[in-house]
Amino acid sequence: MLNRHPLDAVIIGAGVVGAACAYYAARAGLSVAVVDRGPVAGGTTGAGEGNLLVSDKEAGPELDLALLSARLWRELADVLPPETEYEPKGGLVVAPDETTLKALRTFAEGQRAAGVEAAEVSADGLYDLEPHLARGLAGGFHYPQDAQVQPAQAAARLLAAAAAAPAGATVHLGEEVTAILRDASGAVRGVRTARRELLAPAVVNAAGTWGGTVAGLAGVTLPVLPRRGFVLVTEPLPRVVRHKVYAADYIADVASGSAALQSSAVVEGTPAGPVLIGATRERVGFDRSLSTEALRRLAGQAAALFPVLADVRVLRTYHGFRPYLPDHLPAIGPDPRVPGLLHACGHEGAGIGLAPGTGLLIAAALAGTAPALDPEPFRPDRFGDGDGQGDFHDPVDPADPAGPAGPAAPKEAAP
Structure with missing residues (x-):
């Protein structure tokens, strides 16, 4: 027999964006449930380095959201436990x-x-x-103002804080959402998993790279595509890199819509000692194969920027998929095509940094209060029925085509 839980909202996705949505909604007095087919931070967040950047964003809506989020991360650093590893290193x-x-x-x-x-x-x-x-x-x-957090810990600690709020938040892991429930008028009334129905007048799509799949469950198109990125992790070293350091061409790569392989040196040290080296970008669907060309480029560019790294051993490499939208802005807020459906996805490589601002905007939309900044540029329906580029199709992860959450990745580095 299915268990039924009346709620104010169901949040699909237990990455850092979903966790931030839960945190700010619970703090606003709303009762929410978070559901994910995998573990906490099992998708893009778990492959994330934890960048909280304003430096790579030009003036406009994304920078406004980044500045709001930077202020909120500083506030969160005072209330979340030290395991979050907030580091304002610049x-x-x-x-x-x-x-x-x-x-x-x-x-x-x-x-x-x-x-x-x-x-x-x-x-x-x-x-x-x-x-x-x-x-x-x-x-x-x-x-x-640039800073860093440990992304998987940040997601876990935000969810724990949401659960401890007076309104509370419940978390259901290992449960794939198989349907978004709607009433006769088409309005959202909750979600279904194999174990239960979670009833609520609002559903938040915070499924990251799988946001387009979740939108499809509600009968709407959101052109989220995966953008693959690789990272090299060196042997532990003294703190030879003090800041987040990158070459200027990284800014152009972030703003580019090209599907081809792009790489630019992004180098930083970590408290544990390894140096993290990124970043590459390419649209190859959910292809998880190793790209020796991407790794070769990263190693060469990092050594050119920091010659001291030329003879350092690389212990491992891994990669993840950024949730890419064609105009490089996330989809945040109510979807007017389906009453009760909200989106909080498509942040590409900036989701960890933009998570608190996104969560605050979602909480305001759920509670019917004034938003902290103008949400209009992030409207989820701005693409209409397609992405305007003629190349969108619902992506399927061949390693796990079932639904909206990816496999866990090592958590100290990111694409």
């Missing part, structure tokens, strides 16, 4: 030549107007911040 973007430095200067001017702290660093000043950088760089920009 970011450093470097330019190889004067032309690139000039472009970075223009980029930073727009960011400053939106509230970002960005300080230009001279060529000599780079080595005060990062002594092991390659010589001959033209300069760069320091972003003190």
Whole structure:
């Protein structure tokens, strides 16, 4: 016999975005359930490095959401346990030549107007911040608001805090959502798993890379596609890299819509010692095969940026899939095509950083209160019935085609 649980909302996805939605909804006094076919942080979050970045975002809606989220992460760092590993270490973007430095200067001017702290660093000043950088760089920009968390721990601790709230949150792991229930008028009334029905007037799609699949359960199209990325993990080292350091071309890669392999050096140390090296991007569906070309590019670019890494051993590599939407903005908020359906997915590689702001916007929509910023740019129905590019199809993960959550990945690095 199916168990029935009347709730204010059901959240599909136990990654960091779903956890943040649960946390802020519970804090607003709403009773919610979180359901995932896998474990906590079993998909993109579990393959995440934990970047909380404003440095890579141009002025606009995503940067506004990133700044809101950066403030919320600082607040969360005071209430979540130390296992979350919040580290406000700052970011450093470097330019190889004067032309690139000039472009970075223009980029930073727009960011400053939106509230970002960005300080230009001279060529000599780079080595005060990062002594092991390659010589001959033209300069760069320091972003003190960039930070880091341990993503799987952040998701777990947010869910625990949501469960401890007066309204409470329940978590159902290992349960695939097989149907989004709707009434005769088409409005949402809950979800069904193999074990139970969870009844609620609202369902939040926080399924990450599988957000398009979940949207399809409700009869709507959301063109979320997987974008694969690889990371190298070195042997433990002294803290030879102090900040999140990346070459300026990483910013262009993030904004690109190309399906081809792109790579740019992104290097950072960790408290445990290993250096993490990314980042690649390519749209190859859910192809989990190893790309030696991607790994070769990463290793070469990292050694060019930090020559000290040239002879360091790489202990392992792994990869994950970012939830990509064609305009590089997440889908956040109510879907007017299905009353009671909300989306919180499509953040690509920025989901960990944008999670608190997303959760706050979802909580406001559920509670009917004023949002912290204008949600209009994130409207889930902005793509209509397709993505406008003619290439969307519902992605299927060949390793696990059943539904919206991916297999766990090692949790100290990210694509």
